[in-house]
Amino acid sequence: MAPLAPSTAAASSPELRRKRTAAAPPPRSPPEARRFCSISDVLRRARPVDAPPPLARARHQMALCGACGAGDRDEELLLCDICDRGRHTFCLRPILPAVPLGPWFCPDCVPTSINRFPLKQSKIVDFFRIEKGAEGGAVRPAKSGLSQDAKRRRRRSIVMHKKKRRLLPFVPTEDRVRRLEQMASAATALTSSKMEFSNELTYVPNMAPISANQAKLEEGGMQVLSREDKETIELCRSMLKRGECPPLLVVFDSHEGFTVKADACIKDLTFLTEYTGDVDYLKNRENDGCDSIMTLLSPVDPAQKLVICPDKRGNIARFINGINNHTPDGKKKQNVKCVRYDIDGECHVLLVACRDIARGEKLYYDYNGHEYAYPTHHFV
Numbered sequence: 001m002a003p004l005a006p007s008t009a010a011a012s013s014p015e016l017r018r019k020r021t022a023a024a025p026p027p028r029s030p031p032e033a034r035r036f037c038s039i040s041d042v043l044r045r046a047r048p049v050d051a052p053p054p055l056a057r058a059r060h061q062m063a064l065c066g067a068c069g070a071g072d073r074d075e076e077l078l079l080c081d082i083c084d085r086g087r088h089t090f091c092l093r094p095i096l097p098a099v100p101l102g103p104w105f106c107p108d109c110v111p112t113s114i115n116r117f118p119l120k121q122s123k124i125v126d127f128f129r130i131e132k133g134a135e136g137g138a139v140r141p142a143k144s145g146l147s148q149d150a151k152r153r154r155r156r157s158i159v160m161h162k163k164k165r166r167l168l169p170f171v172p173t174e175d176r177v178r179r180l181e182q183m184a185s186a187a188t189a190l191t192s193s194k195m196e197f198s199n200e201l202t203y204v205p206n207m208a209p210i211s212a213n214q215a216k217l218e219e220g221g222m223q224v225l226s227r228e229d230k231e232t233i234e235l236c237r238s239m240l241k242r243g244e245c246p247p248l249l250v251v252f253d254s255h256e257g258f259t260v261k262a263d264a265c266i267k268d269l270t271f272l273t274e275y276t277g278d279v280d281y282l283k284n285r286e287n288d289g290c291d292s293i294m295t296l297l298s299p300v301d302p303a304q305k306l307v308i309c310p311d312k313r314g315n316i317a318r319f320i321n322g323i324n325n326h327t328p329d330g331k332k333k334q335n336v337k338c339v340r341y342d343i344d345g346e347c348h349v350l351l352v353a354c355r356d357i358a359r360g361e362k363l364y365y366d367y368n369g370h371e372y373a374y375p376t377h378h379f380v
């Protein structure tokens with residue numbers, strides 16, 4: 001398990017516990033000759049209907065990792081359910097925190113294992129719970145253009161932005177078919193990750209109750225979202241309900257898994273999405289296998305610390321990657337900021353463009369970021 005980000009993180013800094021960046025190098029242990037598959041490996045692969053023939057089993061026993069070439073540490077050596085090749089959990093990029101419970105596919109086979117979400121308006125409307133018959137959105141004819149309030153707001157925001165560094169609403173792609181493709185790409189990533197779409201923080205029995213999410217408990221205080229910025233967020237939420245999504249496309253990359261890229265130019269300070277998922281106490285999640293746990297509330301009492309867990313429910317935010325903090329180029333890649341705000345007394349995590357983003361650029365944010373040094377983030 002990768003350690004949590006240090007508790008010295010400043011109040012407004014969203015910390016992440018993503019194995020893909022926080023992962024430490026694999027511990028060095030003397031390689032042992034691998035003779036047999038571990039019981040857990042055999043059990044994981046056992047199929048009641050068509051159990052592997054003895055020949056296949058013999059092959060498993062000789063499995064080597066396709067990355068480091070070693071066959072040791074078999075309890076961490078995964079075997080691909082399509083091609084049978086092996087890969088250590090710690091040799092994968094991103095590193096897998098634990099042996100997955102279900103089937104596992106190696107980076108070469110993942111693309112063939114992905115079930116593309118159907119590019120059908122009715123399916124997408126259902127999946128994202130888009131308001132049927134709403135003015136605009138997926139069901140609106142393309143030629144009618146974007147809703148008037150979005151246009152009006154956008155013009156005003158751009159003017160204000162120069163003076164006050166306000167958040168801008170995202171600008172949905174005008175082409176209705178292209179928007180469907182964007183939403184289908186997100187639906188593909190969500191369904192492949194066995195996640196349900198949720199654009200809100202969710203509170204589930206036996207996890208943290210909504211009453212635990214109190215921004216006033218944040219150690220050092222949490223910045224309050226201004227009235228104008230709140231209106232921008234509300235505007236974006238209502239656009240989403242009409243199927244006017246941010247111009248983002250989820251793509252699969254064999255090194256990074258699902259990642260998000262801009263499908264249009266996105267201006268600096270554009271609000272992209274809220275980070276959503278189930279809200280839980282961190283103490284319940286210390287040994288969790290989820291690789292994308294996000295800090296939501298960091299109060300003095302560590303027992304009250306809240307995290308967002310997008311393992312069952314969530315949105316596109318889950319697929320935006322972190323920069324590599326250990327390479328000189330990492331910082332240059334960053335184009336998104338992740339900021340926690342007090343909205344009506346509750347904490348929320350927002351993802352916002354931190355510079356102009358060109359069409360086709362992948363989105364990255366830094367979760368071990370500069371906020372450590374600057375408790376109040378720079379654009380408010």
Ligand SMILES: [Zn+2]
Binds near residue numbers: 067
């Ligand atoms: Zn390996």
Ligand SMILES: [Zn+2]
Binds near residue numbers: 081083
């Ligand atoms: Zn494979």
